[in-house]
Amino acid sequence: MxxxxxxxxxxxxxxxxxxxxxxxxxxxxxxxxxxxxxxxxxxxxxxxxxxxxxxxxxxxxxxxxxxxxxxxxxxxxxxxxxxxxxxxxxxxxxxxxxxxxxxxxxxxxxxxxxxxxxxxxxxxxxxxxxxxxxxxxxxxxxxxxxxxxxxxxxxxxxxxxxxxxxxxxxxxxxxxxxxxxxxxxxxxxxxxxxxxxxxxxxxxxxxxxxxxxxxxxxxxxxxxxxxxxxxxxxxxGRDVQLDVDWGKPKPSRAVLSVRDLTVYDERGALAVDRLNLEVRAGEIVSIAGVDGNGQTELVRSLVGLLPPHSGSIELDGKPVAGASPRKMIELGVGHIPEDRQVDGLVLPMSIAENLVLDLYSRKPFATGWRRDLRAIEENAERLVEEFDIRTQSVNAPVANLSGGNQQKVVVARELSRELVLLVASQPTRGLDVGSIEYIHRRIVAARDAGVAVLLVSAELDEVLSLGDRVAVMHRGKIVDVVNPDVGRDHIGLLMTGVQPSAAENSRTDSRPGSGATERLRELEWRGGGDD
Amino acid sequence: MTERIVGPELELVSDSETGGKKGVGLSPSGLLRSLNSSFAYGRPWAITLLAIVTALIAGAVLLTVTTPATLQAWGSFFSNPIGALSATWFLVGDVYRDIFTGSIVDPPALFQAITTGQGWVAVLTPLSETLTQATPLIIAGLAVAVGFQSGVFNIGAQGQIIAGAICASYAGWAIQLPSPIHLALTVAAGLAGGAIAGFIPGILKAKTGAHEVIVTIMLNYVILNFLLYLLTNRPFRQPGQSNAISRPVDASAQLPHLLGSALPANLGIVLALVAAYLVSWFMKRSTLGFSFLIMGANPTAGRTAGIDSKRVTVLVMVISGALAGLAGMVILSGSTLMLTSGFGGNVGFDAITVALLGRNRPLGVVLAALLFGALDVGGRAMEAATGVPVDLISVIQAIIVLLVAAPALVREIYRLKATSLRSVELGTRGWGA
Structure with missing residues (x-):
């Protein structure tokens, strides 16, 4: 027609x-x-x-x-x-x-x-x-x-x-x-x-x-x-830099160490399976993987929303597995949740209030029981300016903002406090080119300021462009940690669970716990079956 | 839902709802939240006013068709239209005037009192009764509103009122103390009784996930039956009485009258207004109140921001229950003095209506409770004066609530533009689905 x-x-x-x-x-x-x-x-x-x-x-x-x-x-x-x-x-x-x-x-x-x-x-x-x-x-x-x-x-x-x-x-x-x-x-x-x-x-x-x-x-x-x-x-309407060279990372001490982490999702299915991961200060580790391979649960357990079943999570050497979200925030873990409207924002509340959503009970935003509305508003004016959030008033409901500006509110809030670790989950999902560019720049700036960044994204381009190291996740495990330069095809194969080098070697399984237990484990994963 | 909103904003938000995992479906709690937030955040007062006007018009129609004389006049409308209209006009005028003079003030009597300086008691009685009637509605309405704004549906105000009254009653006659101290203790007992009754569903929800609507409704029966047990047994039962009725509270535990003993207005209305102010401050300015509002508007975001949702649930129920308990105390120490099997009437359920009408805001609750109190008091006066059944009042109240709950209908009737609503609807989108 x-x-x-x-x-x-x-x-x-x-x-x-x-x-x-x-x-x-x-x-x-x-x-x-x-x-x-x-x-x-x-x-x-x-x-x-x-x-x-x-x-x-x-x-x-x-x-x-x-x-x-x-x-x-x-x-x-x-x-x-x-x-x-x-x-x-x-x-x-x-x-x-x-x-x-x-x-x-x-x-x-x-x-x-x-x-x-x-x-x-x-x-x-x-x-x-x-x-x-x-x-x-x-x-x-x-x-x-x-x-x-x-x-x-x-x-x-x-x-x-x-x-x-x-x-x-x-x-x-x-x-x-x-x-x-x-x-x-x-x-x-x-x-x-x-x-x-x-x-x-x-x-x-x-x-x-x-x-x-x-x-x-x-x-x-x-x-x-x-x-x-x-x-x-x-x-x-202007020239856009699509492939940006973000400069060399200067990684230092290990900030986040995850060992043998096992997490079951809310329905009780195995989602993260004895996962090991390390993120150092001043680097971005991005997690590549097909949606639903345990990324969501990994993130939720790292920020305290989903208690792990077993294994350890250490933040600057301190064990934090099973700590509450409040505790993790206090320890300096920032979290850009994967769905801003569900986890990140209270839509009818004002931009100013959303900018202190996890800080409202702290100084200077509160003294004792009393919230300091002026401090909250000043903070908002400053962040709106700094992060270029397009709005007429910081007292407007955050629901009135466009998606990109809503996401900027979340990013601004999380980056406005002292961070040790930033967990960014799908930080640019559904955003336009201009907003993506901006948010990427802020995440890299956080890295350069010495924050350890863990980035989870379904966009392979984002994973490759931002990640200093790429951890590929499949069926709840990190199957390999590679340099982003190895190329899309290599990582694409890893994402489907195939080891590109081992593929030729007729797959002699050398992983620990192979054999019968491993097969049981496979069956347990999300109720077994295919993915 | 996308179809409903027609405008550029559609595009502004459409991209950002790509959560995807939500799928299709509507959860009851999501619906509850969107309903709640549409009340909690801006909507023009015009709708409420128009709802009241419409309800009064509907009441006039109802009066006309149920009164034989006017109905007859309308039967001959074409031969005598003036007669039909004037019959309605005078009937409705009489009835509504009686409601007004019975609940607020009778202007000629007021004029006479001013000129002669006599008869002030008679002039002030209607308003004084309205205030007394509205007092427990204000406090219980606040109790329900605090819950609604925090995402907790406390349907148990009725039970909590009784629980508060039971504790207040015990403190009121079992202990002998000088007046101000005794009264303060009775207030504290009322708060504590309601708080305990609220704590039970709160802790059950936090620990086991039992839904507060079910638990609070059921607790209403438990508490009512507990009251009936107390009324028929020592030590609550009033000695020498064959009726199931408790001992009266001591004079030292009664709420003092404000305008002399001849007028019913008592200190309760002051307590209610103080409570409204405190609730308003608490929700707007305190950190704990802010966490309540967050959990009411988007609990997942609240948990992600580090708010302990279980703690909030328990605290909301305790505070809501304590307020309801205070309402029970005010009924007891201000009016009835004794517990009876019908104690509290329907206040706990009317409070839900009042909260709804007041859009869960303290000032709104105060005004809504005053309106309902005035209608109740005026209705009784109207029935006595004109013989029109007091049920007319229930009909008017019901229509008001119905229209307030369905603002689209009001806008349709009065052809209002929906522009001012857009941001609200946007705000509630994405949670219901």
Whole structure:
């Protein structure tokens, strides 16, 4: 299906969210929309999907002008949208979710379950969207839930599919699988609009790319001929340093030593398995690994949120395994949590209050029982200035900030006190190029000030660019610690649990505790089975 | 939820909710938190005022259709529209005037009292009764509000009121002391009784994860039955009485009247206002109160920031319970003097409504409790004067609460713009899902 957007303009109060945006999506094309947070991508998609009426401009579907006043009309015209936050009913099956809103009926009132099942099976076979139609959606991993959303759109016979940041929540493998599906959909003549932050994905999957900046089209082109650097500067509006040389680390004493650490996750499954790790002052150790290999639990046990089952954690030589989060904060452990809105911020509270979230009971922010509001505000003014947090007032709720600025609040707070160790988990997830660059700079500055930094990230680029040493984690263990120069492929193999050198040697297992016990252990890992 | 918010802010936050692990689904506690925070953080007072106005209009309609005379007048609306309208006008005017004069002041009587200097007692009685009625509602409303703001749903105010009253009652007649000391001891006993009753669900939640809603509801029955046991046994039972009724508290443990013995207003209202001020200071300015607010708005972030969630849960329940216990003490030492099987009426549950209406803020709770107290007192006067059943008041109160809980409905009725709400809704997003 061919869709033309012409001169779409939409303002919210004084903010011009879309300013004369024009673009064309051709049949069978994967059209990527790039842009910073707040560039107007979502507004544009919402206009196209009938959720927002534009102030001016025209939408044409296959050459015919259309006006959508509700998503239902957009769906009827063959436009489907997969939202970033899935709109699924967790207690329903895949088939039931896929037909929701357009349920096939028999005898006028009865839901035709068999037909819904058949429809789902047909679609999933046609496009390689393998998913069990009878599975309960709430039990499925995120990647599978996303497939259900795509199935749902296809079930409504969508010929233009809008995917709003579909990869933000996916693992590397899931992302690759999604790209395959997108390709096969495009090959069948359907068009796809794909919103993302990630430059690499544009080259990997898009046929055409449109960059939005401040509500305007900042550039359009063929991703095959545009370099990542060109795209990045279009997004930000200035030249961006993508591959930065962060300088040599000057590691000194060992700050964090983890020995034989074993952690079970909240559901009682083995998550970290006799892990050993050392981080020295003045260096960044980054942890590479496919999501779900125990990184989250490792971090949570290091900051005191998840007591380890066995093993030792030493901070500057003092045993701290099982200490409370409060104790760890007092010992100088900073923590940038992986999900800022869940673990890092209290959204309705002000920026100033969020900047002292773990320090509020200390001097100078409190004397005895009494909080010192002036000290809190002064601290906030200083940090907002120093970390370039874009806000009109430090008393505004942190919820009003963009994602990048919210993350800056978390980073500013954690770096505003004396640190010995900084544990940064997915510090730039979901952020735009400009914010990523800034946060990286602050993390390296902390390293250069002598802080030991442990970085956990699902982005291999981040792991390689920031890490002075890269520890690869697989199934709860550090399988190897390598120099980031060994290359992506080497580390990629390690991430899947294969030792690149040992791979040729027909895998003679020389690890301690091999044999029967090891196999038992394997079975115990997250309930056994594959990963 | 994305669909609900239409505006540029959608984009501002959309990127940052990529937690991913949350998946789909809605947890009850998440819902509770988002409900709670939407009350805790800014929403225009206009909604509350409009809710009250709407409820009064609905009450007028109800009056019209349930009174035969007006209904008849409306039956001939087309032949005599003025008659129908004036019938309603006079009926509703009478009823609402009686509620007003019965609960606040009768203007002609006030005028007469000013000019003649006589009859002040009669003039001040309605307001004085309203204050007395509102006092326990204020304190118990604060108890519930402290819990709500801290993410703890204390539904056990009723039981804690009784527990506080039992302890206060014992201190009030079992010990002989000079007046100010005895009264202070009785206050302390009331606080302690409520605190103990709050501590039990608090510690159970902290140690075992037992949900406080269930435990507090069930404890209401336990405490009520404990009261019934005490009332039929020594030493609480009043000697020589066939009814289940306790000994009265000594005069030295009673709350002194503020405006002379003829008027019911007592020191309790001062205690209530002091409590409201202290709660306000505590939540806004103290470190412990701040940790309560954090745990109420986002407990995971609170734990990550090093707050001991179990300690906070226990302390919230203890403080909430102590306040409820104080409400029980005020009812006992200010009004009833004796414990009965129906002690406390429905105050513990009305307190939930009052907290909701007052948006969990101390000033809001005070105003909401005064409104409810005035409606209760005025309703009784209205029934006596006009014969309209006092149930009308319950209907009006219920409609107010309903509309306050559903602000979208009020905005729809009065075509208000939702702009001022946007930040609130944003603030609550991401936790419910």
């Amino acid at each position: 061919r869709v033309d957007l012409e001169g779409i303009t939409k303002s919210f109060g004084s903010l011009l969210a879309n300013d004369l945006v024009s673009l064309t999506v051709n049949p069978g094309e994967i059209h990527c929309i790039l842009g910073e947070n707040g560039a107007g991508k979502s507004t544009l998609m919402n206009v196209l999907f009938g959720m927002i009426e534009p102030d001016a401009g025209e939408i044409r579907v296959d050459g015919k002008p259309v006006r959508f006043t509700s998503p239902r009309e957009a769906i009827a015209s063959g436009i489907g949208m997969v939202h970033q936050h899935f709109m699924l009913v967790p207690v329903f099956t895949v088939a039931e979710n896929a037909v929701l809103g357009f349920e096939p009926v028999k005898k006028r009132v009865l839901l035709d379950r068999a037909l819904s099942r058949r429809k789902v099976l047909e679609l999933s076979e046609a496009y390689g969207l393998a998913v069990d139609p009878d599975a309960i959606v709430g039990d499925l991993p995120i990647g599978m839930q996303q497939r259900v959303e795509i199935l749902k759109a296809l079930g409504h016979d969508a010929r233009l599919l809008i995917l709003d940041e579909p990869t933000a929540v996916l693992t590397l493998q899931e992302t690759e699988a999604l790209f395959k599906i997108m390709r096969s959909l495009a090959d069948s003549g359907r068009s796809i609009m794909f919103i993302t932050h990630k430059l690499k994905e544009v080259a990997a999957v898009a046929d055409r790319v449109t960059v939005l900046r401040r509500g305007r089209v900042a550039g359009q082109g063929d991703p095959k001929t545009l370099t990542e650097r060109e795209l990045a500067s279009m997004i930000v």
